[in-house]
Amino acid sequence: MTSDIESSKLEDNGTTKTEIIFPNLSFKEKLNLFFSREPPPKEPNPQFFWWYPPNQSKKEKTVVFKLDCFILSYVCLSYWSKYLDQSNISSAYVSGMKEDLHLHGAQYNWIQNCFTIGFGFGGLISLLMTRISPNIILPGCEVIWGVFCLALYKSNSFRYVAIMRFFQGLFEGCSYPAIYQILGSYYNRNELARRAGIFTSSGMVGSMFSGYFQAAVYKNLNGVNGIEGWRWLFIVDFSVTIPIAILGFFVLIPRNAKKVWWLKKEELELANERMKFRGKPPSDKWDWNSIKRILSSWQFYVFPSAFVLWDLSGQGGSYFAIIMKGLGGYSVYQLNTIPTIQTVFRIITCLISGLVVDITATRWHSLLVVMILWLTGLGILVGWEVSKGALFFGLILLGVSTPFSPLWMGWLSRLTHEDVQLRFATISVMNLFSSLLQIPWSVKLFNTDFAPRYYKAYRWCLGLNSILLLYVPLTVLFDRYQNRKRALYKIEVTKNNVTIIEDFFKLDSEKDQDSVSLRSVEIGTKEKSGFKVTVVS
DSSP, rough: OOOOOOOOEEEEEEEEEEEEEEEOOOOHHHHHHHOSSSSOOOOOOOOOOSOOOOOOHHHHHHHHHHHHHIIHHHHHHHHHHHHHHHHHHHHHHHIIIITTOOOOOTTTHHHHHHHHHHHHHHHGGGGGGSOOOOOHHHHHHHHHHHHHHGGGGGOOOHHHHHHHHHHHHHHHHTTHHHHHHHHHHHHHHHHHHHHHHHHHHHHHHHHHHHHHHHHHHHHHTTTTGGGOHHHHHHHHHHHHHHHHHHHHHHOOOOOOOOOOOOOHHHHHHHHHHHHTTTTOOOOOOOOOOHHHHHOOSSSHHHHHHHHHHHHHHHHGGGHHHHHHHHOOOOOOHHHTTHHHHHHHHHHHHHHHHHHHHHHHHHHHHHHHHHHHHHHHHHHHHHHSOHHHHHHEEEEEEEEGGGTHHHHHHHHHHHHHTTTTTHHHOOOOOHHHHHHHOOOHHHHHHHHHGGGOOOOHHHHHHHHHHHHHHHHHHHHHHHHHHHHHHHHHHEEEEEEEEEEEEEEEEHHHHHHHHHHHOOOOOOOOOOOTTTEEEEEEO
Protein backbone atom coordinates (compact mmCIF):
# COMPACT_ATOMS: atom_id res chain seq x y z
CA MET A 1 0.00 0.00 0.00
CA THR A 2 1.10 3.57 -0.59
CA SER A 3 1.01 6.23 2.11
CA ASP A 4 -1.25 8.76 0.44
CA ILE A 5 -3.58 10.25 3.07
CA GLU A 6 -6.53 12.53 2.45
CA SER A 7 -8.87 13.36 5.33
CA SER A 8 -12.14 15.26 5.59
CA LYS A 9 -14.62 15.24 8.43
CA LEU A 10 -18.36 15.57 8.91
CA GLU A 11 -19.84 16.91 12.11
CA ASP A 12 -23.36 15.76 13.02
CA ASN A 13 -24.97 18.39 15.26
CA GLY A 14 -21.52 19.00 16.75
CA THR A 15 -21.41 15.64 18.55
CA THR A 16 -21.02 12.83 16.01
CA LYS A 17 -18.41 12.33 13.31
CA THR A 18 -18.29 9.39 10.91
CA GLU A 19 -15.30 8.54 8.73
CA ILE A 20 -14.67 5.67 6.33
CA ILE A 21 -11.02 4.81 5.83
CA PHE A 22 -10.22 3.41 2.38
CA PRO A 23 -7.01 1.47 1.76
CA ASN A 24 -5.04 3.09 -1.03
CA LEU A 25 -4.26 -0.06 -3.03
CA SER A 26 -1.74 -0.38 -5.81
CA PHE A 27 -2.79 -1.89 -9.14
CA LYS A 28 -1.03 -5.16 -8.29
CA GLU A 29 -2.83 -5.37 -4.96
CA LYS A 30 -6.16 -4.79 -6.72
CA LEU A 31 -5.39 -7.63 -9.14
CA ASN A 32 -4.54 -9.92 -6.25
CA LEU A 33 -7.86 -9.07 -4.60
CA PHE A 34 -9.78 -9.69 -7.83
CA PHE A 35 -8.22 -13.10 -8.52
CA SER A 36 -8.06 -14.16 -4.89
CA ARG A 37 -9.61 -17.56 -4.15
CA GLU A 38 -10.49 -16.48 -0.66
CA PRO A 39 -14.29 -16.03 -0.44
CA PRO A 40 -15.35 -12.43 0.21
CA PRO A 41 -17.18 -11.50 3.40
CA LYS A 42 -20.87 -12.25 3.08
CA GLU A 43 -23.27 -9.37 3.40
CA PRO A 44 -25.95 -10.29 5.95
CA ASN A 45 -29.18 -11.35 4.27
CA PRO A 46 -32.09 -9.37 5.66
CA GLN A 47 -35.11 -11.21 6.99
CA PHE A 48 -37.84 -11.34 4.36
CA PHE A 49 -40.78 -8.98 4.79
CA TRP A 50 -43.55 -7.73 2.56
CA TRP A 51 -43.24 -3.98 3.05
CA TYR A 52 -41.73 -2.87 6.38
CA PRO A 53 -38.74 -4.60 8.04
CA PRO A 54 -39.93 -6.56 11.10
CA ASN A 55 -37.60 -4.78 13.52
CA GLN A 56 -38.46 -1.28 12.33
CA SER A 57 -39.69 1.06 15.03
CA LYS A 58 -43.14 2.62 14.90
CA LYS A 59 -41.61 6.07 14.35
CA GLU A 60 -39.52 4.85 11.42
CA LYS A 61 -42.51 3.06 9.87
CA THR A 62 -44.39 6.35 10.03
CA VAL A 63 -41.55 8.11 8.23
CA VAL A 64 -41.31 5.41 5.55
CA PHE A 65 -45.10 5.49 5.13
CA LYS A 66 -44.96 9.24 4.51
CA LEU A 67 -42.05 8.82 2.10
CA ASP A 68 -44.17 6.30 0.19
CA CYS A 69 -47.20 8.57 0.16
CA PHE A 70 -45.33 11.65 -1.04
CA ILE A 71 -41.92 10.84 -2.57
CA LEU A 72 -42.70 7.42 -4.09
CA SER A 73 -46.16 8.47 -5.27
CA TYR A 74 -44.81 11.60 -6.95
CA VAL A 75 -41.87 9.93 -8.72
CA CYS A 76 -44.19 7.19 -9.98
CA LEU A 77 -46.63 9.78 -11.33
CA SER A 78 -43.74 11.73 -12.86
CA TYR A 79 -42.26 8.65 -14.53
CA TRP A 80 -45.73 7.60 -15.67
CA SER A 81 -46.24 10.96 -17.37
CA LYS A 82 -42.73 10.78 -18.86
CA TYR A 83 -43.51 7.50 -20.61
CA LEU A 84 -46.95 8.79 -21.57
CA ASP A 85 -45.32 11.74 -23.33
CA GLN A 86 -42.40 9.73 -24.70
CA SER A 87 -44.40 6.92 -26.31
CA ASN A 88 -47.24 9.05 -27.72
CA ILE A 89 -45.34 9.59 -30.98
CA SER A 90 -45.61 5.88 -31.78
CA SER A 91 -49.35 5.89 -31.09
CA ALA A 92 -49.80 9.05 -33.17
CA TYR A 93 -47.74 7.58 -36.05
CA VAL A 94 -50.02 4.57 -36.49
CA SER A 95 -53.15 6.69 -35.93
CA GLY A 96 -52.86 9.08 -38.84
CA MET A 97 -49.74 11.19 -38.36
CA LYS A 98 -47.82 9.27 -41.01
CA GLU A 99 -50.44 9.96 -43.66
CA ASP A 100 -51.25 13.57 -42.64
CA LEU A 101 -47.61 14.67 -42.57
CA HIS A 102 -46.59 12.45 -45.51
CA LEU A 103 -43.83 10.77 -43.53
CA HIS A 104 -41.81 8.16 -45.42
CA GLY A 105 -38.60 6.12 -45.38
CA ALA A 106 -36.47 6.63 -42.30
CA GLN A 107 -38.21 9.85 -41.21
CA TYR A 108 -39.98 8.13 -38.31
CA ASN A 109 -36.62 6.76 -37.17
CA TRP A 110 -35.06 10.23 -37.35
CA ILE A 111 -37.92 11.68 -35.31
CA GLN A 112 -37.14 9.08 -32.67
CA ASN A 113 -33.42 9.76 -33.03
CA CYS A 114 -33.86 13.49 -32.41
CA PHE A 115 -35.63 12.61 -29.18
CA THR A 116 -32.86 10.17 -28.32
CA ILE A 117 -30.09 12.73 -28.91
CA GLY A 118 -31.81 15.21 -26.63
CA PHE A 119 -32.52 12.49 -24.09
CA GLY A 120 -28.86 11.46 -23.95
CA PHE A 121 -27.58 14.96 -23.26
CA GLY A 122 -30.51 15.65 -20.95
CA GLY A 123 -29.21 13.03 -18.55
CA LEU A 124 -26.36 15.42 -17.75
CA ILE A 125 -28.90 17.86 -16.30
CA SER A 126 -29.31 15.48 -13.37
CA LEU A 127 -25.72 16.28 -12.34
CA LEU A 128 -27.04 19.69 -11.25
CA MET A 129 -28.74 17.91 -8.36
CA THR A 130 -25.41 18.01 -6.53
CA ARG A 131 -25.89 21.79 -6.48
CA ILE A 132 -29.60 22.55 -7.05
CA SER A 133 -32.53 21.12 -5.09
CA PRO A 134 -34.38 18.19 -6.68
CA ASN A 135 -37.71 19.96 -6.07
CA ILE A 136 -36.55 22.54 -8.65
CA ILE A 137 -34.72 20.36 -11.18
CA LEU A 138 -37.17 17.51 -11.78
CA PRO A 139 -40.53 19.38 -11.75
CA GLY A 140 -38.98 22.26 -13.72
CA CYS A 141 -37.83 19.90 -16.46
CA GLU A 142 -41.24 18.23 -16.42
CA VAL A 143 -43.04 21.53 -17.07
CA ILE A 144 -40.74 22.28 -20.00
CA TRP A 145 -41.07 18.87 -21.64
CA GLY A 146 -44.85 19.12 -21.20
CA VAL A 147 -44.85 22.39 -23.15
CA PHE A 148 -42.88 20.83 -26.02
CA CYS A 149 -45.26 17.87 -25.96
CA LEU A 150 -48.20 20.28 -26.38
CA ALA A 151 -46.40 22.02 -29.25
CA LEU A 152 -46.49 18.75 -31.23
CA TYR A 153 -50.23 19.10 -31.80
CA LYS A 154 -49.38 21.94 -34.24
CA SER A 155 -47.08 19.67 -36.27
CA ASN A 156 -47.09 20.41 -39.98
CA SER A 157 -43.85 18.85 -41.24
CA PHE A 158 -41.18 16.30 -40.49
CA ARG A 159 -38.71 19.06 -39.55
CA TYR A 160 -41.08 20.64 -37.02
CA VAL A 161 -41.75 17.30 -35.32
CA ALA A 162 -38.03 16.46 -35.18
CA ILE A 163 -37.15 19.79 -33.50
CA MET A 164 -39.93 19.54 -30.91
CA ARG A 165 -39.01 15.95 -30.09
CA PHE A 166 -35.35 16.91 -29.59
CA PHE A 167 -36.20 19.49 -26.94
CA GLN A 168 -38.79 17.22 -25.36
CA GLY A 169 -36.14 14.50 -25.06
CA LEU A 170 -33.58 16.99 -23.71
CA PHE A 171 -35.71 17.77 -20.66
CA GLU A 172 -37.07 14.25 -20.22
CA GLY A 173 -33.48 12.97 -20.11
CA CYS A 174 -32.92 13.99 -16.49
CA SER A 175 -35.95 12.05 -15.25
CA TYR A 176 -34.56 8.53 -14.80
CA PRO A 177 -31.19 9.34 -13.13
CA ALA A 178 -32.77 12.09 -11.02
CA ILE A 179 -35.60 9.88 -9.76
CA TYR A 180 -33.29 6.97 -9.02
CA GLN A 181 -31.01 9.24 -7.01
CA ILE A 182 -34.02 10.64 -5.10
CA LEU A 183 -35.19 7.13 -4.21
CA GLY A 184 -31.66 6.10 -3.23
CA SER A 185 -31.43 9.12 -0.96
CA TYR A 186 -34.39 8.14 1.22
CA TYR A 187 -34.74 4.35 1.05
CA ASN A 188 -32.20 1.85 2.34
CA ARG A 189 -31.18 -1.34 0.55
CA ASN A 190 -33.89 -3.45 2.22
CA GLU A 191 -36.60 -1.11 0.98
CA LEU A 192 -35.31 0.00 -2.40
CA ALA A 193 -35.81 -3.06 -4.65
CA ARG A 194 -39.60 -3.21 -4.26
CA ARG A 195 -39.98 0.51 -4.74
CA ALA A 196 -37.64 0.54 -7.74
CA GLY A 197 -39.81 -2.18 -9.29
CA ILE A 198 -42.97 -0.14 -8.67
CA PHE A 199 -41.29 3.00 -10.01
CA THR A 200 -40.15 1.25 -13.21
CA SER A 201 -43.58 -0.34 -13.64
CA SER A 202 -45.20 3.09 -13.46
CA GLY A 203 -43.34 4.03 -16.65
CA MET A 204 -44.65 0.91 -18.35
CA VAL A 205 -48.17 1.81 -17.26
CA GLY A 206 -47.66 5.21 -18.90
CA SER A 207 -46.59 3.52 -22.13
CA MET A 208 -49.61 1.22 -21.98
CA PHE A 209 -51.98 4.10 -21.24
CA SER A 210 -50.66 5.95 -24.27
CA GLY A 211 -52.10 3.21 -26.45
CA TYR A 212 -55.44 3.27 -24.65
CA PHE A 213 -55.49 7.07 -24.62
CA GLN A 214 -54.88 7.23 -28.34
CA ALA A 215 -57.57 4.61 -28.99
CA ALA A 216 -60.07 6.54 -26.84
CA VAL A 217 -59.03 9.94 -28.20
CA TYR A 218 -59.23 8.75 -31.80
CA LYS A 219 -62.69 7.33 -31.19
CA ASN A 220 -64.15 10.28 -29.24
CA LEU A 221 -62.22 13.40 -30.28
CA ASN A 222 -61.17 12.76 -33.88
CA GLY A 223 -62.40 15.79 -35.86
CA VAL A 224 -63.62 17.75 -32.83
CA ASN A 225 -62.95 21.48 -33.47
CA GLY A 226 -61.36 20.42 -36.73
CA ILE A 227 -58.45 18.70 -34.97
CA GLU A 228 -57.37 15.17 -35.94
CA GLY A 229 -57.41 12.46 -33.28
CA TRP A 230 -53.63 11.99 -33.20
CA ARG A 231 -53.17 15.72 -32.49
CA TRP A 232 -55.58 15.54 -29.57
CA LEU A 233 -53.29 12.96 -27.93
CA PHE A 234 -50.57 15.59 -27.40
CA ILE A 235 -53.10 18.03 -25.92
CA VAL A 236 -54.46 15.41 -23.52
CA ASP A 237 -50.95 14.34 -22.47
CA PHE A 238 -49.99 17.96 -21.74
CA SER A 239 -53.07 18.45 -19.56
CA VAL A 240 -52.00 15.39 -17.51
CA THR A 241 -48.29 16.28 -17.25
CA ILE A 242 -48.48 19.84 -15.91
CA PRO A 243 -50.49 19.16 -12.71
CA ILE A 244 -48.06 16.34 -11.83
CA ALA A 245 -45.09 18.66 -12.38
CA ILE A 246 -46.63 21.34 -10.13
CA LEU A 247 -47.13 18.70 -7.42
CA GLY A 248 -43.38 18.00 -7.48
CA PHE A 249 -42.49 21.57 -6.49
CA PHE A 250 -44.34 21.04 -3.20
CA VAL A 251 -43.65 17.36 -2.49
CA LEU A 252 -39.92 16.80 -3.10
CA ILE A 253 -37.57 17.59 -0.24
CA PRO A 254 -35.17 20.52 -0.93
CA ARG A 255 -31.42 20.20 -0.39
CA ASN A 256 -30.40 20.69 3.24
CA ALA A 257 -34.02 21.23 4.20
CA LYS A 258 -34.68 22.23 7.80
CA LYS A 259 -38.45 22.05 7.42
CA VAL A 260 -40.82 20.10 5.16
CA TRP A 261 -44.57 20.67 5.38
CA TRP A 262 -45.50 16.96 5.30
CA LEU A 263 -42.88 15.85 7.85
CA LYS A 264 -42.54 16.81 11.48
CA LYS A 265 -39.12 18.13 12.53
CA GLU A 266 -38.15 14.90 14.29
CA GLU A 267 -39.41 12.86 11.31
CA LEU A 268 -37.23 14.85 8.91
CA GLU A 269 -34.25 14.30 11.20
CA LEU A 270 -34.98 10.57 11.28
CA ALA A 271 -35.37 10.45 7.47
CA ASN A 272 -31.88 11.96 7.16
CA GLU A 273 -30.41 9.87 9.98
CA ARG A 274 -31.61 6.62 8.35
CA MET A 275 -29.35 7.33 5.41
CA LYS A 276 -26.25 8.45 7.30
CA PHE A 277 -24.28 5.56 5.91
CA ARG A 278 -25.26 6.15 2.29
CA GLY A 279 -22.22 7.15 0.28
CA LYS A 280 -20.98 10.69 0.12
CA PRO A 281 -18.03 11.70 -2.04
CA PRO A 282 -14.86 13.14 -0.55
CA SER A 283 -16.03 16.52 -1.80
CA ASP A 284 -19.09 18.01 -3.48
CA LYS A 285 -16.74 19.71 -5.94
CA TRP A 286 -16.15 18.29 -9.40
CA ASP A 287 -12.41 18.68 -9.78
CA TRP A 288 -9.51 16.71 -11.26
CA ASN A 289 -9.25 14.47 -8.18
CA SER A 290 -12.90 13.43 -8.40
CA ILE A 291 -12.61 12.86 -12.17
CA LYS A 292 -9.46 10.76 -11.68
CA ARG A 293 -11.18 8.72 -8.97
CA ILE A 294 -14.18 8.06 -11.20
CA LEU A 295 -12.13 7.19 -14.30
CA SER A 296 -10.04 4.70 -12.31
CA SER A 297 -13.10 2.82 -10.99
CA TRP A 298 -14.25 -0.43 -12.59
CA GLN A 299 -17.93 0.51 -12.15
CA PHE A 300 -17.56 3.41 -14.59
CA TYR A 301 -16.80 0.97 -17.42
CA VAL A 302 -18.64 -2.26 -16.64
CA PHE A 303 -22.07 -0.83 -15.91
CA PRO A 304 -22.32 1.65 -18.84
CA SER A 305 -21.03 -0.84 -21.44
CA ALA A 306 -23.58 -3.44 -20.33
CA PHE A 307 -26.31 -0.79 -20.27
CA VAL A 308 -25.51 0.16 -23.87
CA LEU A 309 -25.85 -3.49 -24.93
CA TRP A 310 -29.16 -3.72 -23.05
CA ASP A 311 -30.53 -0.53 -24.57
CA LEU A 312 -29.60 -1.41 -28.15
CA SER A 313 -30.83 -5.00 -28.06
CA GLY A 314 -33.92 -3.87 -26.13
CA GLN A 315 -35.01 -1.67 -29.03
CA GLY A 316 -36.45 -4.75 -30.71
CA GLY A 317 -39.38 -4.77 -28.31
CA SER A 318 -40.43 -1.22 -29.24
CA TYR A 319 -41.65 -2.06 -32.75
CA PHE A 320 -44.69 -4.18 -31.90
CA ALA A 321 -47.22 -1.73 -33.40
CA ILE A 322 -44.98 -0.99 -36.42
CA ILE A 323 -44.66 -4.72 -37.16
CA MET A 324 -48.44 -5.12 -36.86
CA LYS A 325 -48.99 -2.21 -39.22
CA GLY A 326 -46.55 -3.77 -41.69
CA LEU A 327 -48.33 -7.13 -41.51
CA GLY A 328 -51.61 -5.38 -42.34
CA GLY A 329 -55.19 -6.27 -41.49
CA TYR A 330 -55.44 -4.41 -38.17
CA SER A 331 -57.61 -1.41 -37.27
CA VAL A 332 -56.29 1.73 -35.58
CA TYR A 333 -57.88 0.55 -32.32
CA GLN A 334 -56.09 -2.82 -32.54
CA LEU A 335 -52.76 -1.18 -33.40
CA ASN A 336 -53.00 0.87 -30.21
CA THR A 337 -54.29 -1.79 -27.83
CA ILE A 338 -52.81 -5.20 -28.76
CA PRO A 339 -49.17 -4.12 -28.07
CA THR A 340 -50.23 -3.23 -24.50
CA ILE A 341 -50.18 -6.98 -23.75
CA GLN A 342 -46.39 -6.72 -23.95
CA THR A 343 -46.52 -3.77 -21.55
CA VAL A 344 -48.54 -5.77 -19.02
CA PHE A 345 -45.87 -8.48 -19.25
CA ARG A 346 -43.18 -5.83 -18.62
CA ILE A 347 -44.99 -4.65 -15.47
CA ILE A 348 -45.53 -8.16 -14.09
CA THR A 349 -41.90 -9.21 -14.64
CA CYS A 350 -40.63 -5.97 -13.04
CA LEU A 351 -42.67 -6.56 -9.89
CA ILE A 352 -41.79 -10.26 -9.66
CA SER A 353 -38.06 -9.67 -10.19
CA GLY A 354 -38.03 -6.97 -7.49
CA LEU A 355 -39.70 -9.37 -5.06
CA VAL A 356 -37.24 -12.16 -5.90
CA VAL A 357 -34.30 -9.82 -5.27
CA ASP A 358 -35.65 -8.99 -1.83
CA ILE A 359 -36.15 -12.68 -1.02
CA THR A 360 -32.76 -13.91 -2.27
CA ALA A 361 -30.75 -10.71 -1.54
CA THR A 362 -28.98 -11.29 -4.90
CA ARG A 363 -29.65 -10.06 -8.42
CA TRP A 364 -27.79 -12.43 -10.70
CA HIS A 365 -30.42 -15.21 -10.45
CA SER A 366 -33.15 -12.86 -11.71
CA LEU A 367 -30.89 -11.44 -14.41
CA LEU A 368 -30.14 -14.92 -15.78
CA VAL A 369 -33.85 -15.77 -16.00
CA VAL A 370 -34.54 -12.44 -17.71
CA MET A 371 -31.75 -13.02 -20.23
CA ILE A 372 -32.89 -16.56 -21.10
CA LEU A 373 -36.49 -15.46 -21.73
CA TRP A 374 -35.25 -12.49 -23.71
CA LEU A 375 -33.00 -14.64 -25.90
CA THR A 376 -35.95 -16.98 -26.54
CA GLY A 377 -38.09 -14.10 -27.79
CA LEU A 378 -35.31 -12.82 -30.04
CA GLY A 379 -34.80 -16.33 -31.42
CA ILE A 380 -38.47 -16.47 -32.46
CA LEU A 381 -38.21 -13.10 -34.21
CA VAL A 382 -35.04 -14.16 -36.05
CA GLY A 383 -36.66 -17.39 -37.18
CA TRP A 384 -39.86 -15.57 -38.24
CA GLU A 385 -41.34 -18.49 -40.19
CA VAL A 386 -43.81 -19.34 -37.45
CA SER A 387 -47.51 -18.84 -36.88
CA LYS A 388 -48.78 -15.34 -36.15
CA GLY A 389 -49.60 -16.41 -32.59
CA ALA A 390 -46.02 -17.60 -32.03
CA LEU A 391 -44.70 -14.38 -33.57
CA PHE A 392 -46.78 -12.29 -31.18
CA PHE A 393 -45.64 -14.52 -28.30
CA GLY A 394 -42.03 -13.74 -29.24
CA LEU A 395 -42.78 -10.00 -29.31
CA ILE A 396 -44.44 -10.23 -25.89
CA LEU A 397 -41.40 -12.09 -24.51
CA LEU A 398 -39.21 -9.16 -25.55
CA GLY A 399 -40.95 -7.20 -22.80
CA VAL A 400 -38.85 -9.12 -20.28
CA SER A 401 -35.98 -6.78 -21.20
CA THR A 402 -37.52 -4.09 -18.97
CA PRO A 403 -36.69 -5.68 -15.56
CA PHE A 404 -33.02 -5.69 -16.56
CA SER A 405 -32.88 -1.93 -15.98
CA PRO A 406 -33.97 -1.77 -12.30
CA LEU A 407 -31.98 -4.93 -11.54
CA TRP A 408 -28.84 -3.47 -13.10
CA MET A 409 -29.38 -0.04 -11.56
CA GLY A 410 -29.92 -1.62 -8.15
CA TRP A 411 -26.66 -3.53 -8.50
CA LEU A 412 -24.91 -0.33 -9.55
CA SER A 413 -26.34 1.50 -6.54
CA ARG A 414 -25.12 -1.23 -4.20
CA LEU A 415 -21.62 -1.33 -5.70
CA THR A 416 -21.20 2.46 -5.67
CA HIS A 417 -22.52 2.65 -2.13
CA GLU A 418 -19.56 4.69 -0.93
CA ASP A 419 -19.49 7.38 -3.63
CA VAL A 420 -22.44 9.44 -4.86
CA GLN A 421 -20.34 11.28 -7.45
CA LEU A 422 -19.33 7.96 -9.00
CA ARG A 423 -22.95 6.86 -9.08
CA PHE A 424 -24.14 10.12 -10.69
CA ALA A 425 -21.35 10.09 -13.29
CA THR A 426 -21.87 6.41 -14.17
CA ILE A 427 -25.63 6.81 -14.62
CA SER A 428 -25.18 9.93 -16.75
CA VAL A 429 -22.62 8.22 -18.99
CA MET A 430 -24.92 5.20 -19.29
CA ASN A 431 -27.76 7.40 -20.53
CA LEU A 432 -25.58 9.48 -22.83
CA PHE A 433 -23.81 6.71 -24.74
CA SER A 434 -26.80 4.38 -24.94
CA SER A 435 -28.85 7.24 -26.38
CA LEU A 436 -26.26 8.38 -28.92
CA LEU A 437 -25.58 4.85 -30.19
CA GLN A 438 -29.28 4.31 -30.77
CA ILE A 439 -29.14 6.73 -33.71
CA PRO A 440 -27.09 4.71 -36.23
CA TRP A 441 -28.62 1.55 -34.74
CA SER A 442 -32.23 2.51 -35.46
CA VAL A 443 -31.54 4.10 -38.87
CA LYS A 444 -29.47 1.20 -40.21
CA LEU A 445 -31.41 -1.68 -38.68
CA PHE A 446 -34.90 -0.54 -37.67
CA ASN A 447 -35.78 1.65 -40.64
CA THR A 448 -39.56 1.47 -41.08
CA ASP A 449 -38.98 0.47 -44.72
CA PHE A 450 -37.72 -2.89 -43.36
CA ALA A 451 -40.99 -3.59 -41.54
CA PRO A 452 -42.45 -5.97 -40.69
CA ARG A 453 -39.62 -8.51 -40.50
CA TYR A 454 -36.47 -6.61 -39.43
CA TYR A 455 -34.44 -9.79 -40.04
CA LYS A 456 -30.99 -8.18 -39.86
CA ALA A 457 -31.94 -6.06 -36.83
CA TYR A 458 -33.10 -9.01 -34.73
CA ARG A 459 -29.99 -11.00 -35.60
CA TRP A 460 -27.87 -8.14 -34.26
CA CYS A 461 -30.06 -7.92 -31.15
CA LEU A 462 -29.56 -11.63 -30.57
CA GLY A 463 -25.78 -11.27 -30.90
CA LEU A 464 -25.55 -8.29 -28.51
CA ASN A 465 -27.81 -10.02 -26.04
CA SER A 466 -25.53 -13.05 -26.03
CA ILE A 467 -22.60 -10.77 -25.13
CA LEU A 468 -24.71 -9.09 -22.45
CA LEU A 469 -25.35 -12.48 -20.87
CA LEU A 470 -21.59 -12.72 -20.15
CA TYR A 471 -21.78 -9.55 -18.08
CA VAL A 472 -23.75 -11.35 -15.38
CA PRO A 473 -20.91 -13.68 -14.25
CA LEU A 474 -18.38 -10.88 -14.90
CA THR A 475 -20.20 -8.54 -12.52
CA VAL A 476 -20.51 -11.31 -9.93
CA LEU A 477 -16.69 -11.48 -9.96
CA PHE A 478 -16.43 -7.70 -9.55
CA ASP A 479 -19.03 -7.86 -6.78
CA ARG A 480 -16.85 -10.37 -4.92
CA TYR A 481 -13.81 -8.14 -5.54
CA GLN A 482 -15.63 -5.09 -4.18
CA ASN A 483 -16.58 -6.94 -1.01
CA ARG A 484 -13.01 -8.16 -0.50
CA LYS A 485 -11.95 -4.54 -0.87
CA ARG A 486 -14.63 -3.40 1.58
CA ALA A 487 -13.32 -5.89 4.12
CA LEU A 488 -10.25 -3.64 4.32
CA TYR A 489 -12.34 -0.56 5.09
CA LYS A 490 -12.50 0.73 8.62
CA ILE A 491 -15.23 2.99 9.93
CA GLU A 492 -14.42 5.53 12.63
CA VAL A 493 -17.39 6.80 14.61
CA THR A 494 -16.74 9.57 17.12
CA LYS A 495 -19.51 10.50 19.50
CA ASN A 496 -19.17 12.62 22.62
CA ASN A 497 -15.36 12.50 22.29
CA VAL A 498 -15.40 8.66 22.21
CA THR A 499 -14.03 7.08 19.02
CA ILE A 500 -14.65 3.49 18.01
CA ILE A 501 -13.67 1.36 15.02
CA GLU A 502 -16.48 -0.46 13.23
CA ASP A 503 -16.46 -3.11 10.54
CA PHE A 504 -17.91 -1.90 7.20
CA PHE A 505 -20.33 -4.80 6.74
CA LYS A 506 -21.51 -4.76 10.33
CA LEU A 507 -22.18 -1.04 10.41
CA ASP A 508 -23.68 -1.08 6.91
CA SER A 509 -26.10 -3.84 7.82
CA GLU A 510 -27.00 -2.30 11.15
CA LYS A 511 -27.58 1.10 9.67
CA ASP A 512 -29.96 -0.43 7.14
CA GLN A 513 -31.79 -2.11 10.00
CA ASP A 514 -31.70 1.11 12.09
CA SER A 515 -30.29 -0.78 15.07
CA VAL A 516 -26.76 0.54 15.50
CA SER A 517 -25.46 0.17 19.03
CA LEU A 518 -22.22 2.10 19.39
CA ARG A 519 -19.72 0.33 21.60
CA SER A 520 -18.03 2.80 23.93
CA VAL A 521 -14.46 1.72 23.33
CA GLU A 522 -11.75 4.22 24.08
CA ILE A 523 -8.93 4.10 21.57
CA GLY A 524 -5.73 6.00 21.39
CA THR A 525 -3.76 7.40 18.48
CA LYS A 526 -4.22 5.27 15.38
CA GLU A 527 -1.70 4.70 12.61
CA LYS A 528 -3.40 5.93 9.39
CA SER A 529 -0.42 5.64 7.09
CA GLY A 530 -1.39 4.02 3.81
CA PHE A 531 -5.05 4.85 4.10
CA LYS A 532 -7.21 7.40 2.41
CA VAL A 533 -9.75 8.94 4.76
CA THR A 534 -13.06 10.00 3.24
CA VAL A 535 -16.34 11.06 4.82
CA VAL A 536 -19.62 9.29 4.15
CA SER A 537 -22.99 10.53 5.33
